[in-house]
Amino acid sequence: MAAEDYRICSFTGLKIHKPTEDLIKWNTVTAILFLALGGLMGFLIALTRWPSVHYLSLQNYYRYLTLHGIDALLLWIIFFEIGLVYFTSAVLLNTRTVIPWAGWTGYALMLVGAVFVNFVVFAGKADVMFTSYVPLQADAVYYLGIIIFAVGALTCYGHFFANIIQAKRDGAYKHSLPLGSFGLAAACIIAVLTLAHGAVIMIPVFFWSMGLIHYIDPGTYRLIFWGLGHPSQQINVCAMVSVWYMISAFTVGGKPVNEKLSRTAFVLYIFFINVASEHHLLVDPIFSNWHKIINTSYMMHLAVFASMVHAFAVPASVEVALRNQGYTRGLFEWLKKAPWSNPAFSAMALSMVLFGFLGGITGVIFGTEQYNIIRHNTFAIPGHFHGTVVGGTTLAFMGFTYLLIPYIFRRELVMQGMAKWQPYVYGIGVAILSISMMSAGSFGVPRRHYDITFSGAPFSFTFDPAIDMFMSMVGIGGILAAIGGVMFILVAMGSIMYGKRLAS
Amino acid sequence: MAIKEPERIWWKPYTRDEKIWVAVSLLWMFTSFVFMPVYHFAGSQNPPYETYRVSPEEFDKLVEAMIEKYKVGEENGMPVVHPDPDEPVFIRASMWQWYPVVELEKGKTYKIHLSSMDIQHGFSILPINMNFMVLPNYDYVLTLTPTTEGEYYIVCNEFCGMGHHMMVGKLYVK
Amino acid sequence: MTDEKHRESEEEPIPAWQLFYDNIFLLFFFGIAIPTLVYTVWGLMEIVQIPQLPIAP
Ligand code: HEM
Ligand SMILES: [Cu+2]
Ligand SMILES: [Cu+2]
16 A cells, blocks of 8 residues: 555544545535435424424425435434544554445445435335335335445445454554444444344335235334334444544543443443334334343343443543643532533533433333333434434534544634534534423324324314423424534535645 | 553453442443333233234224124214123224224223224324334234223324324223 | 564463453354344244234134
């Protein structure tokens, strides 16, 4: 490998390989564009669930809701994670991406799949929500798009393993991966599990949509679909926790206080977190009590324990680092002196709070059989995962973008004043959104529902009047989150396109 | 650092702070770990259930037979049935209705059969907010004992097409 | 290089657990096997065992 293909990053001292840099750039920019599209859809559906606004038409509400799930959850998150794959398996190890053409092939497949899916949903041929529960049927192109996207994603996640094998051969690391890379290794392992389940179910469903197979069992579909759908959220958790550790290291020089503890937590994720898929099936007819209890209680709580460990280890790494910098007065001087106006840092901190308090705790609660029965498919469920994947993962990734802009894009942040506020505006918006969704859900307000006044129905149920306030707050939180989202897109895309070039 | 390879041996004993945190977390985890199974048997939060395979045609026949035998009236064009407590009760989901309207007696125990004629639906009893999935080709048999008199509504809470928001049924406990 | 290798062999051995955690492919194996067996395979076994409704006409 020619030496001129590398440069040394002036901020981090990392050795960066040109093809790796390009792959990270393209995946990240694509991710941000899909976040913009998904966020716009989120804004419109939030306005629709605000009863006095009720913005979208019946059809568009379900269509845009389907797109919101796909663009925000699937495309933004996975494209960004592929960027992280290269960052942690090549950049952090000061080594190269071994098969750049595979990276580009994977990227192209993902993009083609993503375009297919968006196109077919916009065209009105797949109003099925991203869960596409059979026998509700979408156009064959929809499933084809998902399959192509998944093949591309598998290629890219798989690249992680190729990179680390080569890196070890090249002596880029001796025994242990850096913790940031180890977390992504966990993510990539789970990705393989996830995409294998995806293949098992989506390929038959594709044939079914073309009329080549006549019957897909809805119970089997739900089992395997959630073997895809839930662990893919655990990919996000692993990637997010890795990002926390990395942001802590890059912004304040934080060091995991105990590698053993942090790594154990990731290992517990790898082994046990995925069976929590079951919590989607707790009120299904199909599975026995024991299948439900073992999978959700016994196994999952080992993973919950792991999250508790990270919740300790990441702040501890920040505290130790800041105390070493001399902020030792009292218990909390380090906390006051933390770089709260650095958007990468504040995004990480807020991400931890939102993920832990809004997403994590409610996830554990709603994941019990007793609670699930009074929350399943209510508005409380999107309330929960707007704490995890929107307040947690998305905000952490936003924070990491603020680091990628100087390190990888080699641009200075534009509009720094706005960037400073962005994590707070977005974080508060998401918090309001999430809390009000959960509150409305506790009265039984259904999710994915166009009209909770039930106009046109044979019987009409009237909810407790308290929900009016909560549903309006959904709109207000949605507006605030959307403003925070727009601020992010402006700063990120503005910097990438027009930021001052930084010398390398 | 999380961005560098750690020292050669990092498998080291925990410090005191870490031990305390791990102990507290383990304790919390262990509590929830036993709580759910224990409460499954001790509390009667989740109704006992059985599951069978049934085709939409078979299920439809069972629904019609029940209506024939136990129909007591009509409401908004929908038959109202009042089955005997030891007889099975069938509620049919389809795009976009819950059929028929059922009257149950307070304090009696019923076997409620739920199945769908077409796609998946969500059986949400309001205002008490209990939720179950209803799938085609599966019969979900819940053992329920209503304890409070009143009118209840069944709202569909799984997306089932453009009429989803109009899928509301009714249930009486007398 | 050889010097360094030599030095390493004289240091204390790496603990077994650390070796296990460093073995990404062993973790990979368990990470796939556990959920596949406990969740997926067990779930499929339950699905195929669901009986016909005895009172069906
Ligand atoms: C501007 C920010 C956002 C707003 C205002 C917003 C708003 C909403 C609302 C109101 C719903 C509920 C729809 C319903 O059931 O009626 C929803 C659903 C959802 N949101 Fe968001 N959201 C935002 C960002 C995100 C992001 C960044 C992600 C993913 C990372 C995301 C993932 C989802 C998913 C997966 C659903 C469920 C879709 C479904 O039920 O099929 N959202 N969002
Ligand atoms: Cu329905
Ligand atoms: Cu519905």
